[in-house]
Amino acid sequence: MKTNTLDPIQCLIIGSGPAGYTAAIYAARAGLSPVLYQGIQPGGQLITTTEVENYPGFADGVQGPDMMMHFEKQALRMGADIRYGIVTQVDFTGPLHRVQLNDEDWLSARTVIICTGASAKWLGLESEKRLNGYGVSACAVCDGFFFRGKDVAIVGAGDTACEEALYLSKLCRVVHMIVRKDAQSMKASKVMQQRVNNTANIRIHWNSETLEILGDKEVEAIVVRNNATGEQTNISADAFFVAIGHKPNSDIFRGWLDMDVDGYLLTQPDSTATNISGVFAAGDIQDRTFRQAITAAGTGCMAALEAERYLTALVHGQNISSVPEYLLR
The missing domain is CATH 3.50.50.60 (FAD/NAD(P)-binding domain)
Incomplete structure (x- = not known):
């Protein structure tokens, strides 16, 4: 198995819904050279949605797949590296975070933003x-x-x-x-x-x-x-x-990241930081309350900004006094 430990990714984003693409946009504009892996359902749950009328900026509404296409195009235009692949395992033991793709190759990253979302439970009809x-x-x-x-x-x-x-x-x-x-x-x-x-x-x-x-x-x-x-x-x-519940897509993080009894990842108050330094969670994977595209996008923005602060302090050796303690644990 190959591992890219000699050339770690600055910002690795797992998942491609509104949270993932927004994180990619902000991270790319910050010069973090983000790499985003789209996961099993590129675009997230909105790919299966028809008309979306409550997302600001689309006065006449927009089809869910079309909206996610706009998100992806904007992230690409900002310089994000968007790839198809599924993260099947993680290893957060060291200062560099390691993730496995498609049960094969391992990648290493200085920061990871998890945007794997939650899946609605269905009756099965x-x-x-x-x-x-x-x-x-x-x-x-x-x-x-x-x-x-x-x-x-x-x-x-x-x-x-x-x-x-x-x-x-x-x-x-x-x-x-x-x-x-x-x-x-x-x-x-x-x-x-x-x-x-x-x-x-x-x-x-x-x-x-x-x-x-x-x-x-x-x-x-x-x-x-x-x-x-x-x-x-x-x-x-x-x-x-x-309305029989949602299942957060967090199984591969069990044992590494703190989560509640239902599997939603736990983050610090007013933050997307998890219990592992340099690992952040955004969107429905950590939001059991609202589960809206706009709130997911908002936390994607937060995660990218926090990843930037983390990298600025630790990678570039700048003064860390302005960085919240919870980002440095």
């Missing part, structure tokens, strides 16, 4: 995949706007599902909330359950499991089965939102 972007979504805040005044359905029983159901209730005529178990088994906090129960246009379907999503080119109805009676019902809906 064929129709769910086929209609993704055509009424099926894992983000009510992103896509609820397109279904103003219409009937929608959402599946989930946690705080996130309740929050998204409440958000949709302000836009949509009726929100059908599909909950697999009974009220006593609902995972959401009591206050969130009360808010949902007190919202007139949210109709909760207890003990119900989603069997199928009907529609050829767009969502038309949801087939649910009552687990107590076995009865099947078709619920008319123009959209189907899945």
Whole structure:
């Protein structure tokens, strides 16, 4: 296996969603010669999104893949080195951080910015995949706007599902909330359950499991089965939102970086710094709350700026008194 320890990368970026490309833009403008590996899904989750209306700068909206193409082109124009490859292993034991690509060659880098994101959990239905972007979504805040005044359905029983159901209730005529178990088994906090129960246009379907999503080119109805009676019902809906959680793509960092019980990387307050000096995390890999393109881009900017400060202090031997202590641990 080859390792480039004699010529380490100044700034290595893992992942290519809004966080990764923004980090690449800022790092390139700072002269850090960033190398970005796109990962298994170049462009991140927005590649599977249709119209994006809430990202500033696109007055008429933009298709998700088109927006990520703009991000990539801008990063390339700034001088970022963008490559296709998947990081399969890391070694953060030394002052130089080592990552393995495609289970083969090893690279070394002075700083690493992790932007591997989080993947939405899905039910696993064929129709769910086929209609993704055509009424099926894992983000009510992103896509609820397109279904103003219409009937929608959402599946989930946690705080996130309740929050998204409440958000949709302000836009949509009726929100059908599909909950697999009974009220006593609902995972959401009591206050969130009360808010949902007190919202007139949210109709909760207890003990119900989603069997199928009907529609050829767009969502038309949801087939649910009552687990107590076995009865099947078709619920008319123009959209189907899945809110059963996200899984951060952090498995390869387990044992190296601090993370919470669900696998989200932990960063210092008001920072993207992890527990390893010179390793930063940005975007959905460390954000379990907002998960928006614009917040991911913001933390990508932060990570590049912090990587620049770290390199300026340590690589160029400048005065480190102005560098926060947490960057130098």
